[in-house]
Amino acid sequence: MYQERKVIVLTGANTGLGFEALKQLLQHSTSYHLILAVRNIPETEKAIATLTIPSHHNIEISKLDLSSFTSVKSFAQGLLTRDPILPLNILILNAATVKSTLSKTEDNLETTFQTNHLSYFLLIDLLLDRIKWTSEQQKTDSFISRIILVNSSLHKPGIGHNKVGPKLELENLDGSKSYDGMLFYKNSKLAQMLFCYQLNKLLEEEKARISIFAIEPGFIPQTELVRESPLYVKLLMKYFLPLASFTRTPEQGGAVIVYAATSPDLENKSALYINKLCQIDKSSDDSYNEDLQKLWWNISCDLTGLEEKKLS
Numbered sequence: 001m002y003q004e005r006k007v008i009v010l011t012g013a014n015t016g017l018g019f020e021a022l023k024q025l026l027q028h029s030t031s032y033h034l035i036l037a038v039r040n041i042p043e044t045e046k047a048i049a050t051l052t053i054p055s056h057h058n059i060e061i062s063k064l065d066l067s068s069f070t071s072v073k074s075f076a077q078g079l080l081t082r083d084p085i086l087p088l089n090i091l092i093l094n095a096a097t098v099k100s101t102l103s104k105t106e107d108n109l110e111t112t113f114q115t116n117h118l119s120y121f122l123l124i125d126l127l128l129d130r131i132k133w134t135s136e137q138q139k140t141d142s143f144i145s146r147i148i149l150v151n152s153s154l155h156k157p158g159i160g161h162n163k164v165g166p167k168l169e170l171e172n173l174d175g176s177k178s179y180d181g182m183l184f185y186k187n188s189k190l191a192q193m194l195f196c197y198q199l200n201k202l203l204e205e206e207k208a209r210i211s212i213f214a215i216e217p218g219f220i221p222q223t224e225l226v227r228e229s230p231l232y233v234k235l236l237m238k239y240f241l242p243l244a245s246f247t248r249t250p251e252q253g254g255a256v257i258v259y260a261a262t263s264p265d266l267e268n269k270s271a272l273y274i275n276k277l278c279q280i281d282k283s284s285d286d287s288y289n290e291d292l293q294k295l296w297w298n299i300s301c302d303l304t305g306l307e308e309k310k311l312s
């Protein structure tokens with residue numbers, strides 16, 4: 001069954017850009033087996049019920065709470081054990097959060113950093129061998145497995161309403177010294193960019209056939225990302241900012257994700273940052289800093305319990 005379909009794991013598929021990406025993927029003539037990895041299964045079922053699913057695609061919904069390493073491990077375990085030949089062609093790591101007040105996860109880590117970066121670090125590690133295996137199995141296919149990290153231009157300095165950060169500081173990674181939710185969001189996205197380039201380097205060294213892309217979808221005020229913000233911010237985002245010429249629509253944002261995940265333009269390329277116009281762009285200067293890449297790789301290993309994967 002899977003041999004005829006590309007298997008796609010899509011996180012945060014129930015709403016926002018994930019849902020838009022899902023709608024657009026369903027328009028493709030290529031057959032997909034879509035695994036929607038979400039934390040709220042009933043809400044996802046409701047969202048899916050509004051769609052027409054062409055018969056050449058399959059959809060399944062699977063529980064994944066990115067604020068819990070236990071959930072990440074059990075999701076990965078579920079994928080790997082239920083079928084030893086389940087291919088993993090495309091991972092779209094889209095779900096993310098931004099908090100307005102400091103909160104900690106059950107793993108005693110700041111929620112945004114764990115949800116947006118550390119859990120993906122762990123998830124990719126757990127699934128990496130299967131992703132590599134998939135590309136090896138499908139050597140005749142010019143499409144090699146892809147990992148898509150939905151990032152943000154906010155990982156760059158001087159962007160966003162207060163122009164502060166990102167500022168990755170190990171001493172304040174738990175927010176105990178000071179907490180600015182947007183700064184932690186920016187930091188999580190910078191950590192993800194550093195991870196993208198470091199992981200690609202390691203994959204290249206072992207000649208693994210995997211492409212990894214980070215995308216920035218543009219500023220899209222209509223999604224649920226500001227759900228925890230004060231009412232006036234939510235109203236501004238919902239009714240006024242969409243009228244501004246610099247904002248993008250959820251459809252446009254979803255299209256960038258789908259482009260990175262499926263476009264033949266990107267075959268045999270990797271470690272690219274793709275902007276809201278589907279163009280290859282430069283990420284922040286810091287993100288190319290190899291010392292920072294290694295440092296935050298090793299910190300991420302420590303925080304996710306993957307000490308054996310640390311780089312010397």
Ligand SMILES: NC(=O)c1ccc[n+]([C@@H]2O[C@H](COP(=O)([O-])OP(=O)(O)OC[C@H]3O[C@@H](n4cnc5c(N)ncnc54)[C@H](OP(=O)(O)O)[C@@H]3O)[C@@H](O)[C@H]2O)c1
Pocket residue numbers: 011012013014015016017018038039040064065066067068093094095096097115150151152153216217218219220221223224225226
């Ligand atoms: N909107 C923008 O302007 C913008 C700009 C740049 C980048 N982005 C990026 O685009 C991606 C999608 O964001 P969006 O704007 O579509 O926001 P959204 O509407 O809030 O969607 C976020 C998704 O992430 C899921 N999620 C949040 N916390 C989770 C957790 N602990 N475990 C599993 N899933 C979780 C949400 O699930 P629930 O519905 O269950 O909470 C939802 O499906 C994010 O990576 C975001 O950083 C957005």
